[in-house]
Amino acid sequence: MRYGKWVTAGVAGSIGIFFANLISQLLFFQLGNDILFHSEQQSDKLIAVMTQMEPLPVMETDPGVYMTISLFIGALHGGVFAYIRDSLPENTIKSGFAYGGILWVLMALYFEFHVPFNMFGEPLPLLGLELFFWVFVVSVEGVVISTLYDRFSNSELFY
Template sequence: MGKLGAGLAGGLTLNVAMLLTFRLLGFGWTGGGVLLASPLQSGKFIAVWTQLEPLPKIVAAPAPMLIGLLLFGCVHAAIYDWLAPHWPTGVTARAIRFAGLNFVLAYVFFEFFAPFNLFGEPLVLVALELIFWLIVATAEAFVIASIAERARRHSVPGLQTPA
């Protein structure tokens, strides 16, 4: 399956994990999720997601965003492939490191810069979103690491596992 397979599976995992956390719990299928319905939520945040035109692409026309997440999965798999040989062996050790790296460099930065800074979202809701992002990052990292490590074992002579 290799790098491309790991990337596509990682991108699919990004889509599904975001659907289950942000869409189902955070925003709700019809807009009644905790991130929109909380009395603590910033009016600016709610307006950006529900009123200000154009609405975010993920809401109005999600296909390009879903495809983009598949591509991010491929980029993440390539980065994983580059870094993993420098980490302790094993899917769990490598997946945890990769999830932590993605979480801190992408998701914590994003939450600090956009929802907290631009939209005035309260810290308690930013913290909830960070929990969602941690789930997303961890799920993607374990999928990529599992597939990449299996491919690595099969491509290195002497490391093949019995069928």
């Protein structure tokens, strides 16, 4: 069976964001949990939104809906990757890190500025920690997308 470029990109993106979500859960809600959600440094508003104010985040109340939407967003990330693939380094791993860097600049920076800092009053040191965590999250996503896309777009399964 042969797979089209966009199907390959969508599947690669969905798998990439699945792994990015796992890394995000590990970094933000395991490793960083005490300082990000249970410290005197954190904004009371951010803690309240994440743990007390109804409705609680969808990722807590309906993880199935959250993951379904996340996988769709990942498919879009894969499509963008396929669209710009020729502009990235030829090496699969380097192209994955380059794409992760693009995601970090276009997604993580704006999100962290707009939501935790702007809307919830998160202090800059914690914002910096989150941006550091995002480097790993989007790097994993980029490398997984690049690896799967390159692997399957260079095989006899791709046309």
